[in-house]
Amino acid sequence: MGITLDQAETAIKAAKVKALEINTLMNIAVVDAGANLVAFVRMDGAWLGSADISQKKARTARYFDMPTGELGKLSQPGGPLFNIEHANGGLITFPGGLPIKNSAGEVIGAIGVSGSSVENDHTVAQAGVDAIS
Template sequence: MLRRLLPLFCASLLFMASTALAAGPKTHLPGDLTMQEALTVQNAALEKARAQGVPMNIAVVDAGGHLKTFVRQDGAFLGSIDVSIKKAVTARYFNMPTSALGAAAQPGKELFGIEATNGGLVIFGGGELLVRQGVVVGAIGVSGGSVAEDTNVARAGAAALK
């Protein structure tokens, strides 16, 4: 009985494999940020930055915390390039806005000193999570203005994904 089923089983495996290969390899994980989504987030953030009149550096990272898009507006601080990227990475690494992590990292608080970990984190406002259908798919980090201005721009970008 088993010998009769073996050829049928092998034929089924070959069919499934050929069907999968014909469809092409899956290069994008379903729980990750797409390029189009990253650009939508970036463009909404740029629009808010323009409205505020403050040149910004805007970084968008994917679900793994890797840079997906980045833009530096004319006149934005060079030193804020790294800050914007680290804000996005920090938000994604800890699944919370950088402002929330910063509140928990104040002297005497439970996470004091956390900014010295992971190659350096940024723990003040301007890093926000990107959430699609209840799943964290990335984060945005913004730097170039005051903390309030950075936060406004980052929140505008994050809201565009919803």
């Protein structure tokens, strides 16, 4: 079964709390196992351009069932996945997107966060994952 709306909202709420804790404004997207948008929030004042990035990070994490930052390591020049970011209508291959798994270890969706440094994006995304793990 895929992620529920309640789970997605729980992830977003925890991510928002973490964003405020580290004093940043974020766009946070959660997709289901089919990479369809389930929930999205743009915190007041968060960058408009990061709305699309957060959703692409979530989809990228689900498409490949791995953190977007890990995919980025594989897609560097000379790497085995060089230029993969041009696939699927555009992927994001830097940190901030994470798969979400259920208690059995099955991927049920993904979260994508954008609006700050990639380190902060990853930290906020991880808070969302941790809230429903």
